[in-house]
Amino acid sequence: MAEDTASAVFGVEGLRVFDAEREADGSLTVWVVTDHPDAARCPQCQAPAGRVHEHVLTRPRDLSRGLDGVSVAWCKRRWKCEQPGCGRKTFTESLPAVPPRCRLTSRLRELAGAEVAERGCTVAEAARFHGISWPVAHRAFCERADPVLARLPAPVAHLGIDEHRRGRPRWRIEEETGEYVLLADRWHTCFSGVSGDQGLLGQVEGRTADDAAYWLAQMPAAWRDAVEVVAIDMCTIYASAVRRMLPDATLAVDLFHVVQLAVKMTGDVRRRVVRRRYGRRGRSGDPEYGIKSLLARDLEHLTPGQFAKVMNTLGGSRHGQEILAAWIGKEKLRDALNLRARVTGSAPCQRNVRDRLFLFYDWCARNDDIPELLTLARTISRWENDIVAAVLTGVSNAKSEALNRIAKLEARQAYSFRNPANQRRRVRTACTRGTRRPAPQAARRQSRSVTRRKHDPG
Ligand SMILES: [Zn+2]
Structure with missing residues (x-):
């Protein structure tokens, strides 16, 4: 017409x-x-x-x-x-x-829902701008988001599991027993596809092994069978959940966290040594203080001058040599991790990785007067198979950490959430927004006259 x-x-x-x-x-x-x-x-x-x-x-x-x-x-x-x-x-x-x-017209409802779902507005902001109430804007957002989120994620070969602090816990006191009942947990466990572009696959409240296993158990068996590698932080809870629900999948520890642990160990040794030497905490002017950021840096990123500064500062004294031993221990561990294909450009061999880890253990054993180094060696040996798997497969949890950033941003914009279910919906919508964007080149549609009039304004 x-x-x-x-x-x-x-x-x-x-x-x-x-x-x-x-x-x-x-x-x-x-x-x-x-x-x-x-x-x-x-x-x-x-x-x-x-x-x-x-x-x-x-x-x-x-x-x-x-x-x-x-x-x-x-x-x-x-x-x-x-x-x-x-x-x-x-x-x-x-x-x-x-x-x-x-x-209100349905196009206004749809726009308000789309602004929350696709443009990252808060519900309150969308409601205020369009002069509608918060519940109406929220319902419009749910109508848009829920059908999309309810779809089963496609199978992923590499799964990442990570925890996310969602906000303050909330409790209620049971009338009869007087016991505290948890209404909202402080934590969310997030599942993401670290390969592929599906973003956040799902979340579950809490961060116990049962919580993580519960989400995995809800997925169809064929989906679980498709998971080959699971990337986690060095966290025994998720490891046990994965072993229970995905017995055939390979566990890979995120290598960033392994290096982070080694860097922290170097700092711990430095602080302990400085306190023993001066009887106080380090401050600027101490030779050890001047190189503390160099010790945290990767060896290959030091200039020859910086390297010489570290060696000259630490090489001279007994105290300095203890710090130096810890630093070398960190670099020996990194040597093993640096065999991954992203660094070397060629597929790593398991024998090589284990050999280099052996050199690290050997170094720790030879410096067994440094307790921090021994603790690190024990931790690494406990996770050795999962670290080797991470080096061999090259799978990291970086994508999960990136999604955590988006989740935090969403919580800050909303001035934190009281309702964890709403938070999960909003966070998951935000963390899958990139996958819903249309392809850059949309086909040009043929124009069609709706008014049946020639284009002659005169
Ligand atoms: Zn009638």
Whole structure:
């Protein structure tokens, strides 16, 4: 059906514009009437109505036009259903775009929902901007997000599991027993596809082995079978959950956390030695203090001058040599981790990795007067198979950590969440937004005249 130009520009199907008024405050009032063949059908018996009962004026809320508000004045008819046997006496016209009893157009609802889901607005912000209430904006967002999130994620070969601190825990006191009942956990366990671009696959409240296993158990067996490598931090809880639910998958420890542990060990030794030597904590002016950031850096990133500075500072004294031994221990561990293909450019061999780890253990054993080094060696030997697997497969948990950043950002924008279910929905929507973006080159559609008029403004 051809529309007149004003109705086509207004763009709500079934509404015909017959007047427009500029109000004193700059807003626009658009006067419309119903122009839809099915609007006069009785909602109960579906028969076309015969007689107009009365005329009513409604003002459904609609999109603004640029920065100016638009108010819609819709002159509706209330019809009389004259069908014998139909219980409905009268009914007002309604359209798919403005369903019965709806105080806003569905395109406004959809926009508010899309702004939260796709543009990263908070619900409160979207509601405020469109002049609707928080519950309405939230419901619009849920209607948009839930069907997408309910879809089963495609199988992933490399799964990442990580914890995320969601906010403060909340408790309730049980009336009868007086016991505390946990309403909202401090933690979320997040599952992400570290290969592929599916983003966050799911979350579960809490961070115990049972919590993680619960989520894995909900996935179909075929999905679980497809997981080959699981990347985790050095965390025994998730390791046990993976062994329980994914017995065939290889565990890989995220190597960033292994190096982080070694760097922390070097710092611990330095602080202990400095305290023993001076009887106080280190401060600027101490030779050990001047190289503390160099000790945390990777060896290959030191210039010859910086390397010489470290050696000259630490090589001279007994105290310095203890720090030096810890630093060398860290670098020997990194030597083993640096065999991964991303660094060397060639596939690593398991024998080589274990040999280099042996050199690290050997170094630790020869410096067994440094307790921090022994503790590190014990930790590494406990996780040795998972570290070797990470070097061989090159799988890291970096993507999970990146998603954690988005999750934190979402929580900050919302000024933290009280409701963990809402938080999971918002975070998962944010962490899968990239996968929903349309392809860059959309095919150009053929233009089609809706007003059946030649383009001659004169
Ligand atoms: Zn009827």
